[in-house]
Amino acid sequence: MNGFSLNNLSLFDNLTNKEIKIVSDFLIEKNYSNEEKIFIKGKARTKLVIIKDGLVKLNTDIADHQETIAMFRSGDFLGEMAFLEKNSLHQHTLIVASPNLTTLELSIYHWFTIQKKYPEIAQKIYHNIAINLKKRLDHSNNKLVTLFAGGKIIALYDNMNEISKHLTEIILKVIPVKYALFCTVSSINSKASVQYALGYKINIGANFDLLNDTFLAKIIENKKTKIFNKSDWSKEHLKLPYISNSLLITPINLGKKTLGLIILGDKLSGRDFSANNQILLDALATQIAPAIEEHRLNALQSSSEDLKRVYIDPFYRPEGDHPLGGNS
Structure with a gap:
């Protein structure tokens, strides 16, 4: 059996x-x-x-x-x-x-x-x-502490790099690993952008082209956490910069959209990733997804206001921002 x-x-x-x-x-x-x-x-x-x-x-x-x-x-x-x-x-x-x-x-x-x-x-x-x-x-307790701390971090930071860094550090306290990546995903340009990296020779701000990286694209398409071991890799997979002996990848989903990816590689204990590791990351991803979406929308709004101010209307001011505090 x-x-x-x-x-x-x-x-x-x-x-x-x-x-x-x-x-x-x-x-x-x-x-x-x-x-x-x-x-x-x-x-x-x-x-x-x-x-x-x-x-x-x-x-x-x-x-x-x-x-x-x-x-x-x-x-x-x-x-x-x-x-x-x-x-x-x-x-x-x-x-x-x-x-x-x-x-x-x-x-x-x-x-x-x-x-x-x-x-x-x-x-x-x-x-x-x-x-x-x-x-x-x-x-x-590990799960409850991780979720609690994750919620606190989301409330404390506005910068996506800071959020990513501190969230990953919390995860590593519960699931110690050699390698970790925290990425945001854009459906507009089909890229996964690295916000935080540990162990990998990958720079923050680097992008994975999801049109060419069919491995990550498949994770995003299925919208489910997956655990991979060395026996799962083909020759093509071995060329990917984030491949390790064992891999746990969790998509951060909000409705039908995938906003980001959490990638963990090789537990320090040498053991395989477990179903309980998967459950923990799924729960954390569910919690942080709304914050990532809010951050993305705020960034878009800020970019839109910059565009209006500089290129469209030099006298444009965001709503509520009037000279001398007056009303127009």
């Missing part, structure tokens, strides 16, 4: 093979289809779910829509709060995010049996659950 083994699960760290075998006798294998709901917000917590094969997404309500806050894959487990809080309710909805999903599930009823008959095993599992919850909380 995918090399899945109970012995490799963090849930069973420090359990002997014999103890893992005891717990496995209580697990029930289940199969789900794409978009099927495993947990539903507001419903009672009744089981712990171990993902054997496939993907799931954890959704939560934000304003008037649902947003994915995390993705989980083979080897991850969820629903452990059922064992920590009696009669508690799910706070989020868990949905299948792959064509098929196979799980191993441990009901509350069977957990109580393990607690009663094998208290030492239960104690070890409780310890592993606590460690996992801490890691998951760190991820959630």
